[in-house]
Amino acid sequence: xxxxxxxxxxxxxxxxxxxxxxxxxxxxxxxxxxxxxxxxxxxxxxxxxxxxxxxxxxxxxxxxxxxxxxxxxxxxxxxxxxxxxxxxxxxxxxxxxxxxxxxxxxxxxxxxxxxxxxxxxxxxxxxxxxxxxxxxxxxxxxxxxxxxxxxxxxxxxxxxxxxxxxxxxxxxxxxxxxxxxxxxxxxxxxxxxxxxxxxxxxxxxxxxxxxxxxxxxxxxxxxxxxxxxxxxxxxxxxxxxxxxxxxxxxxxxxxxxxxxxxxxxxxxxxxxxxxxxxxxxxxxxxxxxxxxxxxxxxxxxxxxxxx
Amino acid sequence: xxxxxxxxxxxxxxxxxxxxxxxxxxxxxxxxxxxxxxxxxxxxxxxxxxxxxxxxxxxxxxxxxxxxxxxxxxxxxxxxxxxxxxxxxxxxxxxxxxxxxxxxxxxxxxxxxxxxxxxxxxxxxxxxxxxxxxxxxxxxxxxxxxxxxxxxxxxxxxxxxxxxxxxxxxxxxxxxxxxxxxxxxxxxxxxxxxxxxxxxxxxxxxxxxxxxxxxxxxxxxxxxxxxxxxxxxxxxxxxxxxxxxxxxxxxxxxxxxxxxxxxxxxxxxxxxxxxxxxxxxxxxxxxxxxxxxxxxxxxxxxxxxxx
Numbered sequence: 001x002x003x004x005x006x007x008x009x010x011x012x013x014x015x016x017x018x019x020x021x022x023x024x025x026x027x028x029x030x031x032x033x034x035x036x037x038x039x040x041x042x043x044x045x046x047x048x049x050x051x052x053x054x055x056x057x058x059x060x061x062x063x064x065x066x067x068x069x070x071x072x073x074x075x076x077x078x079x080x081x082x083x084x085x086x087x088x089x090x091x092x093x094x095x096x097x098x099x100x101x102x103x104x105x106x107x108x109x110x111x112x113x114x115x116x117x118x119x120x121x122x123x124x125x126x127x128x129x130x131x132x133x134x135x136x137x138x139x140x141x142x143x144x145x146x147x148x149x150x151x152x153x154x155x156x157x158x159x160x161x162x163x164x165x166x167x168x169x170x171x172x173x174x175x176x177x178x179x180x181x182x183x184x185x186x187x188x189x190x191x192x193x194x195x196x197x198x199x200x201x202x203x204x205x206x207x208x209x210x211x212x213x214x215x216x217x218x219x220x221x222x223x224x225x226x227x228x229x230x231x232x233x234x235x236x237x238x239x240x241x242x243x244x245x246x247x248x249x250x251x252x253x254x255x256x257x258x259x260x261x262x263x264x265x266x267x268x269x270x271x272x273x274x275x276x277x278x279x280x281x282x283x284x285x286x287x288x289x290x291x292x293x294x295x296x297x298x299x300x301x302x303x304x305x306x307x
Numbered sequence: 308x309x310x311x312x313x314x315x316x317x318x319x320x321x322x323x324x325x326x327x328x329x330x331x332x333x334x335x336x337x338x339x340x341x342x343x344x345x346x347x348x349x350x351x352x353x354x355x356x357x358x359x360x361x362x363x364x365x366x367x368x369x370x371x372x373x374x375x376x377x378x379x380x381x382x383x384x385x386x387x388x389x390x391x392x393x394x395x396x397x398x399x400x401x402x403x404x405x406x407x408x409x410x411x412x413x414x415x416x417x418x419x420x421x422x423x424x425x426x427x428x429x430x431x432x433x434x435x436x437x438x439x440x441x442x443x444x445x446x447x448x449x450x451x452x453x454x455x456x457x458x459x460x461x462x463x464x465x466x467x468x469x470x471x472x473x474x475x476x477x478x479x480x481x482x483x484x485x486x487x488x489x490x491x492x493x494x495x496x497x498x499x500x501x502x503x504x505x506x507x508x509x510x511x512x513x514x515x516x517x518x519x520x521x522x523x524x525x526x527x528x529x530x531x532x533x534x535x536x537x538x539x540x541x542x543x544x545x546x547x548x549x550x551x552x553x554x555x556x557x558x559x560x561x562x563x564x565x566x567x568x569x570x571x572x573x574x575x576x577x578x579x580x581x582x583x584x585x586x587x588x589x590x591x592x593x594x595x596x597x598x599x600x601x602x603x604x605x606x607x608x609x610x611x612x613x614x
Contacts, residue, residue, distance in 0.1 A: 111552060133520045134537065138523075139519075139520055139523055141515065141516065141519040141520035143516070168515055168519050170508060170513075170515050170516050171512060172507055173506055173507055173508065174507065176507055177555060177556060177559060178552070178556045180502060180507065180513065180516050181516050181520055182552075182556070183498055183502065183556055184498055184499065184513075184516060184517065186498070186553050186556040186557060186560065187494040187495050187497060187498035187560055188491055188494050189530055189553060190553070190557045190560070191491055191494035192530050192531065195487060195490065195491075200479055200481065200487065201477060201479050202478075203531050205477035205478060206477075206487065206491075206530065207529025207531050207532050208448065208477050209450070209487050209488050209491060210525045210528075210529040211525065211527055211529040211532075212446075212447050212448040212475045213446055213488055214440070214488060214491060214492060214525065215522060215525035215526040215529070216445075216601060216602070217446075217594075218517045218518065218521065218522035218525055218526070219518065219522040219523065219525070219526040220518055220597050220601070221514065221517075221518055221594065221597075222515065222517040222522070223492070223495055223496055223513065223514065224499065224510050224513060224514050224574060224577075224578060225514050225518075225578070225582075228578045228587075229587065229591050229594055230441065232587070233587070234575060234579070234582075234587055235575050236571050236572070236574075236575040239566045239571045243566040245418060245484075245489075246493050246496060246497070247563060247566070249484060249485045249489070249490055250493060250497045250563035250564065252484060253490070253493065253494055254562065254563045255561065256554060256558045256560070256561045258550065258554050259546045259550040259554070264542070264546045264547075264550075265543070267531060267543075267546070268541060270531075271532070271541060271542050274532070275532075275535070275541075277540065277541065280535075280536065280540070280541055283536060286612060287524075287528065289612050290527050290612055291523060293608045293611070293612065294523060294526065294527070294608065295523070297601075297604035297607075297608065301600045301604065305597055305600065306593070
């Protein structure tokens, strides 16, 4: 057990608080807006309502009135401040003088490379991106993205900590736009937008193609294992047989498009038929209940069938 | 209830046989190799072993010694012959004279447009692609792809039949290389191969990014609903906020690459560490058991939480 400082208590910081506290860590949360820090406690209470661990988890969390106090005894800092470079730069300049020696600082940023806000810091070797998939307490994955100056020990520490709290780490060798998760999502979204823009298929049917088809395999296998099992001797045979077809498709897809207003209006209209604007919040709760149920079902199936 | 003719009894035809027979249809199966037709019955027996419906399902299936007999009383034909154009052309020329009036012929082809093997046929208005995701008895999705001459009634018939047997149809407006499912998969695979080739991330970590991250949402939502719920007022706001970032990524990804031998060797080596060659068959059984368990878990969660 160690003491984790959560800096920034929006949706992501609140979810991180739950991740660390339910794993047994003491968590100190800080947000420039004290109301946000309090909301984090309310979020954890709501999320664990009716479960036996609620009080024990809550007892491990406290809010700190200042950044100084939040990080004073921390053994790890998870920063989830707003996604704007000047804010991160100013915050990290302060963390640079406040964070105890050797303590690693992970940023939840989904888009800014750590090098863009840590270059001039004395602590820069201890800084890296530890990017969750939203919401972290339901999706057990993080991306570890080192800056050019991140020390291997800092990367190793973050990887072990994430493994220990149940957030499986993937390790990028270097900074790249969008990291891995958003790059993969980008590729799929690009083709999804293209197919709708070209009138090939409806918005609803794209979602169905994934949610009733491709997503069933990707839920537990990933794209490489999926194709590896789709040729009798494995992935090399698959690539030999289907590589030329995929290359042809890739050439057709090498057509980057902006998401223009008329297309976005079409998508928005289709989505509002499925879920009216006033029901979006309820639908998000539905999503989170699905994710929680799926995570439980997956754990159960894993017990029976193995990983 | 109606009589379904299954033409071609490889992996796909066998799985289709199970789909139709378990839904209550009489199924007549034909393959030029009688052993294949018999193997289909064995496949259905294995798949339903230990279930109460086994004997009733088996009782609905019979093999036909000739193509003529297989289609003589059929009310729908699902063709799953080998994926080679001359074979399909020759087969469809025969079906053209044998299939009773008004009967629709769906092809399981994953890569050949129906126009390439039906153009000259008297029955061409009744032909279309009805493309499953492998294996159809575990993945409840089909793509309906009309040729330019496919009659709307044929498309409508196939859609209703698929809905009735639990294979949710998506409807393409016209033929396109790779249809929708493989185009979406192609986009994701292209980026996955690129990230490994460029040394950003390991094969295993790409699979983890999907199987522990992106795939959890795509299992039940699809890519459009996923982003719709990721901005407070919905997809239009998401596109406004993140469109420029995704356009930047799309430009970086507009780099179609052949799957070259050294990269394929890297992937093959990584996969064989995870699953040695001699364990691939067992791993496929593991996959199918996972899919069956997931389909059951999903149905259960849907009962509780809704679609």
